[in-house]
Amino acid sequence: MTDFEVPVLSVKNLNKQYGPGCLKCRGGESSSLVKNYCQVCGTVYACRNVSFDVFPGEVLGIVGESGSGKSTLMQCLYFDQEVTSGEAYVSDYENGEKNLFQESSQQQRYIRNHIMGKVYQNPLLGLRMNFSSIGNIAEKLIAAGNNHVGMMESRGTELLNKVHIPVHRRKEAPKNFSGGMQQRVQIAKALSNHPPLLLLDEVTTGLDLSVQASVLDLIKSLQRELGISIVLVSHDLGVIRMLADRTLVMLEGKVIEQGLTDQILEDPQQPYTQQLVHSLL
Amino acid sequence: MNTTYNFAFFDEGSKREIRRATLKAIAIPGYQVPFASREMPIGRGWGTGGLQLTLSLIGMKDVLKVIDQGSDESVNAVNIKKLVSNTTGVEVTEHTSKATLIQSRHRIPEVPLTKEQILVLQVPLPEPLRYYEPSETETKKLHAEKEYSGAWLMLFEQIMKYGGMATGADHPVLVHDRYVMAPSPIPRFDNPKMNANEALILLGAGREKKVYAVPPYTKVVSLDFEDYLFQAEIFADKHCRICGQTDVFLDELVDELTDETVYQCNDTSNCLEKLNSVGVK
Numbered sequence: 001m002t003d004f005e006v007p008v009l010s011v012k013n014l015n016k017q018y019g020p021g022c023l024k025c026r027g028g029e030s031s032s033l034v035k036n037y038c039q040v041c042g043t044v045y046a047c048r049n050v051s052f053d054v055f056p057g058e059v060l061g062i063v064g065e066s067g068s069g070k071s072t073l074m075q076c077l078y079f080d081q082e083v084t085s086g087e088a089y090v091s092d093y094e095n096g097e098k099n100l101f102q103e104s105s106q107q108q109r110y111i112r113n114h115i116m117g118k119v120y121q122n123p124l125l126g127l128r129m130n131f132s133s134i135g136n137i138a139e140k141l142i143a144a145g146n147n148h149v150g151m152m153e154s155r156g157t158e159l160l161n162k163v164h165i166p167v168h169r170r171k172e173a174p175k176n177f178s179g180g181m182q183q184r185v186q187i188a189k190a191l192s193n194h195p196p197l198l199l200l201d202e203v204t205t206g207l208d209l210s211v212q213a214s215v216l217d218l219i220k221s222l223q224r225e226l227g228i229s230i231v232l233v234s235h236d237l238g239v240i241r242m243l244a245d246r247t248l249v250m251l252e253g254k255v256i257e258q259g260l261t262d263q264i265l266e267d268p269q270q271p272y273t274q275q276l277v278h279s280l281l
Numbered sequence: 282m283n284t285t286y287n288f289a290f291f292d293e294g295s296k297r298e299i300r301r302a303t304l305k306a307i308a309i310p311g312y313q314v315p316f317a318s319r320e321m322p323i324g325r326g327w328g329t330g331g332l333q334l335t336l337s338l339i340g341m342k343d344v345l346k347v348i349d350q351g352s353d354e355s356v357n358a359v360n361i362k363k364l365v366s367n368t369t370g371v372e373v374t375e376h377t378s379k380a381t382l383i384q385s386r387h388r389i390p391e392v393p394l395t396k397e398q399i400l401v402l403q404v405p406l407p408e409p410l411r412y413y414e415p416s417e418t419e420t421k422k423l424h425a426e427k428e429y430s431g432a433w434l435m436l437f438e439q440i441m442k443y444g445g446m447a448t449g450a451d452h453p454v455l456v457h458d459r460y461v462m463a464p465s466p467i468p469r470f471d472n473p474k475m476n477a478n479e480a481l482i483l484l485g486a487g488r489e490k491k492v493y494a495v496p497p498y499t500k501v502v503s504l505d506f507e508d509y510l511f512q513a514e515i516f517a518d519k520h521c522r523i524c525g526q527t528d529v530f531l532d533e534l535v536d537e538l539t540d541e542t543v544y545q546c547n548d549t550s551n552c553l554e555k556l557n558s559v560g561v562k
Contacts, residue, residue: 143430
């Protein structure tokens with residue numbers, strides 16, 4: 001046995017800025033910034049030196065107010081956006097020795113298709129609304145190199161079963177589905193190629209409470225069953241409390257506090273975290 | 282011959298620009314090269330792409346044949362033939378083997394082409410991924426990264442909906458193991474003819490301003506799945522009612538008075554040649 005577990009995902013000093021930056025804001029370090037916005041050149045520093053590790057089978061929660069850089073961070077990790085600087089390593093890709101952000105766009109696409117799954121807050125981004133639900137799942141399977149219709153159909157049906165989409169509706173387009181069902185199709189799609197790493201961006205925001213509960217339940221049981229690692233972004237502390245083993249708190253693009261979820265929720269150290277925890281109804 | 286126009290209607294600069302795009306297209310088989318599609322005396326969508334290729338390539342010694350859906354005598358074919366011969370004075374023919382330059386709308390002639398010949402196909406929609414991804418910027422990226430899951434996904438959807446691949450025409454092909462290409466809406470029957478064809482095949486889309494090519498002896502594979510193989514249209518037990526040929530693409534005609542279904546050669550000049558070779562009874 002090794003002394004230390006190897007992280008599935010390791011992110012080091014990730015920076016993302018929108019805008020050119022100027023002498024006044026000095027790469028986001030200046031105190032003249034309003035939150036993370038430079039009033040001189042209009043640059044927004046969305047993520048500033050974000051570093052963290054995700055270990056096998058772990059659920060890492062990320063909380064923070066809106067505009068704190070949570071979603072930008074997730075988009076950078078899934079290569080939807082280019083990072084300004086920083087490194088990320090995935091243990092399943094090249095033994096975790098290659099910085100993902102330096103790889104070519106073909107390689108990044110390979111990583112997305114083979115190693116990651118992502119569920120977006122808005123199903124419009126994660127699904128093709130005019131294609132059938134099973135086709136949406138097949139899209140990810142085809143991208144990961146499958147070329148057998150029968151196999152893809154049975155895998156798709158199995159996954160849709162798992163997320164409680166009735167079998168007779170599997171050939172229907174997600175545009176005909178309710179928000180909660182669309183979200184579940186997204187989860188099935190993200191899980192289709194057995195990704196070791198799943199990125200969940202505000203999956204339950206906007207869903208009603210009972211659907212929220214069933215989606216969360218589903219994620220929890222799938223995570224236990226398949227042993228996947230999850231990075232979970234939410235501004236809902238209830239979701240974080242239920243799912244996350246460890247939690248990062250982000251504010252103005254920076255990680256201001258991190259630790260075990262219980263620790264963060266029971267004994268917050270930073271003023272912002274304290275305020276956040278105490279405003280929990 | 283009308284000498285008030287420059288030879289072959291276009292000015293020399295225009296012809297050179299189109300030929301330059303054509304050369305690039307030949308150098309990168311299956312890649313869609315943008316070109317400055319000219320205003321033509323016929324409407325866009327009526328074969329302007331093919332016509333521009335023809336006019337840019339034609340020389341005094343060429344022999345021209347124009348086909349419209351297999352027919353040498355339909356309005357589109359006759360008018361294009363008239364325009365070209367009027368501005369060049371070249372010989373026109375109906376015999377496939379006699380022609381050096383063949384412009385065709387949606388058919389590859391039944392008579393095998395030779396290395397002395399160039400086949401120009403008119404293309405309405407050059408982008409095989411257009412239905413899957415409406416944005417040109419995005420499809421360009423997909424081609425660059427050889428990300429063709431969308432092309433297979435469209436076929437997968439057809440299998441889910443109709444139980445088999447249902448492309449009537451324009452079944453996508455993979456050219457030279459690199460680019461997925463729309464073979465212009467030729468019937469599936471003609472797809473295998475593109476593979477390792479001796480003639481140079483050029484495809485021009487006037488409205489979409491793209492030129493692409495399949496050079497002689499290039500590998501062209503129709504897309505399919507392991508358990509759903511590509512299949513050309515089959516005309517089992519059917520033969521042309523006029524000339525009696527069996528291994529050709531047949532049109533299905535229904536006589537509305539007698540409700541009788543009859544079959545007849547789609548390639549009219551081939552049918553006529555066959556009749557002439559046996560002689561009139």
